[in-house]
Amino acid sequence: xxxxTKIRSEAATSGPDTVLRFPDxxxxxxxxxxxxxxxxxxxxxxxxxxxxxxxxxPDMRQTxxxxxxxxxxxxSSYLGETIEGxxxxxxxxxxxxxxxxxxxxxxxxCLALHCAAFRFNDRLIxxxxxxxxxxSTLAARVTLENDMxxxxxxxxxxxxxxxxxxxxxxxxxxxxxxxxxxxxxxTHVANHKGPSDARYAYLCAPNVAPHSTSAPLSVLLxxxxxxxxxxxxxxxxxxxxxxxxxxxxxxxLQTADAAFHRLSALxxxxxxxxxxxxxxxxxxxxxxxxxxxxxxxxxxxxxxxxLPKVLTTPLPLSDMSPDLIWSRxxxxxxxxxxxxAFLWQPGIQMIWHMNQLGLAIWTLLEIxxxxxxxxxxxxxxxxxxxxxxxxxxxxxxxxxxxxxxLIVAED
Amino acid sequence: MAKTDKTxxxxxxxxxKLGLATGAAYVAPTLMGMDTASASTGxxxxxxxxxxxxxxxxxxxxxxxxxxxxxxxxxxxxxxxxxxxxxxxxxxxxxxxxxxxxxVTPTP
Numbered sequence: 001x002x003x004x005t006k007i008r009s010e011a012a013t014s015g016p017d018t019v020l021r022f023p024d025x026x027x028x029x030x031x032x033x034x035x036x037x038x039x040x041x042x043x044x045x046x047x048x049x050x051x052x053x054x055x056x057x058p059d060m061r062q063t064x065x066x067x068x069x070x071x072x073x074x075x076s077s078y079l080g081e082t083i084e085g086x087x088x089x090x091x092x093x094x095x096x097x098x099x100x101x102x103x104x105x106x107x108x109x110c111l112a113l114h115c116a117a118f119r120f121n122d123r124l125i126x127x128x129x130x131x132x133x134x135x136s137t138l139a140a141r142v143t144l145e146n147d148m149x150x151x152x153x154x155x156x157x158x159x160x161x162x163x164x165x166x167x168x169x170x171x172x173x174x175x176x177x178x179x180x181x182x183x184x185x186x187t188h189v190a191n192h193k194g195p196s197d198a199r200y201a202y203l204c205a206p207n208v209a210p211h212s213t214s215a216p217l218s219v220l221l222x223x224x225x226x227x228x229x230x231x232x233x234x235x236x237x238x239x240x241x242x243x244x245x246x247x248x249x250x251x252x253l254q255t256a257d258a259a260f261h262r263l264s265a266l267x268x269x270x271x272x273x274x275x276x277x278x279x280x281x282x283x284x285x286x287x288x289x290x291x292x293x294x295x296x297x298x299x300x301x302x303x304x305x306x307l308p309k310v311l312t313t314p315l316p317l318s319d320m321s322p323d324l325i326w327s328r329x330x331x332x333x334x335x336x337x338x339x340x341a342f343l344w345q346p347g348i349q350m351i352w353h354m355n356q357l358g359l360a361i362w363t364l365l366e367i368x369x370x371x372x373x374x375x376x377x378x379x380x381x382x383x384x385x386x387x388x389x390x391x392x393x394x395x396x397x398x399x400x401x402x403x404x405x406l407i408v409a410e411d
Numbered sequence: 412m413a414k415t416d417k418t419x420x421x422x423x424x425x426x427x428k429l430g431l432a433t434g435a436a437y438v439a440p441t442l443m444g445m446d447t448a449s450a451s452t453g454x455x456x457x458x459x460x461x462x463x464x465x466x467x468x469x470x471x472x473x474x475x476x477x478x479x480x481x482x483x484x485x486x487x488x489x490x491x492x493x494x495x496x497x498x499x500x501x502x503x504x505x506x507x508x509x510x511x512x513x514x515v516t517p518t519p
């Protein structure tokens with residue numbers, strides 16, 4: 001009998017000793033021999049206060065935490081399986097993840113943007129980017145600033161009204177802190193350290209926005225952490241900004257068409273910039289300087305040009321004949337953003353993002369043609385490009401488009 | 412004028428309308444797919460039933476082709492704890508070959 005099986009079977013006979021229901025969600029939290037987890041939730045959640053009820057409602061979703069000998073097993077109704085051997089902080093995290101997930105699942109049309117976000121100078125600034133770009137550390141660092149209020153360090157609800165909402169969850173900081181952190185930040189973390197384990201600590205600082213605090217999103221920063229570079233801002237290409245929003249949204253937007261238009265509309269109303277940085281303090285100082293005035297961006301701050309895209313993944317070489325004639329699927333919708341394009345088909349919840357040359361090839365497919373035909377025209381524009389390489393690149397894209405059902409070979 | 416010449420001229424006109432500059436820096440074409448559904452939509456696991464969504468229409472089968480490398484994975488859920496061994500119990504990865512999210516056990 002495993003640890004989890006044993007404690008689950010024991011709990012089945014006795015039932016939970018505490019059942020919590022949180023406002024704004026439909027999931028109930030059943031705790032068995034897990035009073036420290038309840039205490040941890042009280043510490044980590046700000047302004048999101050549950051009611052304690054007498055019994056489980058069998059018709060509601062349930063997240064259960066069962067404790068024995070200082071370890072906990074958490075079962076999520078969303079994951080459908082149990083995570084065992086958790087400490088207090090881990091068990092609290094499991095409950096909080098379900099609360100957040102339930103918040104989104106019960107609000108159709110609510111975006112769930114994977115980002116950190118904080119309010120500063122009456123504007124809400126969201127920070128997103130690839131994994132390990134420093135979202136969580138920057139979010140934690142923001143809590144040291146008395147004139148900033150942290151909305152989230154992981155996921156931001158964006159309601160159809162345009163307002164973003166803080167769920168009231170303290171940031172969860174990865175340990176150990178980066179070597180370059182200042183003494184002031186280390187002291188701040190030590191002073192406000194909440195439930196923790198060997199890998200993570202909740203940072204229960206006073207300027208975490210209470211649950212349900214709302215504000216319209218003003219700025220989206222795409223974090224780009226590098227080695228040894230001064231903090232600076234760059235413009236972001238329209239298509240790259242949309243790509244980031246599409247790829248960082250966790251919510252189901254039902255159709256590709258709805259996703260494209262909803263996120264395009266969101267982008268049209270906000271400032272989107274890339275924040276390149278290496279040093280945490282420099283990054284924060286730049287944010288303060290850039291967004292601390294009355295203008296959308298302080299005119300004193302130089303904004304660099306769009307940087308080369310880092311999103312590109314080389315396509316594999318095609319094994320198909322470059323003489324096959326291809327035509328577009330007639331039901332494909334194509335929308336341009338800057339010099340790139342997005343494609344989708346009705347009834348399929350995928351959006352494809354093509355770069356400038358992809359758009360050129362798609363445009364040329366207005367007339368059915370082969371990789372040879374298309375490369376011949378493109379060669380005029382890229383006279384230095386090896387012809388065989390050009391044909392291979394065009395054929396690689398045609399193969400990818402065909403594989404995804406966006407073009408068909410003619411008989 | 413031969414038909415192929417006319418076609419070439421039309422194609423050149425299409426590119427001209429697009430504004431593709433001659434001598435521009437060459438960047439190979441790219442295509443990246445992103446799923447706009449929630450992560451569990453396409454997987455065998457495990458959300459309790461929610462509002463129903465239109466299912467993906469069936470596609471005609473094609474001869475098998477070499478698979479594409481997957482793009483960067485999309486975050487799919489709020490951050491969750493790891494188990495006692497220090498791993499997430501599982502993770503999600505977009506599988507472009509099957510166009511589904513698949514659950515994978517993370518490597519240590």
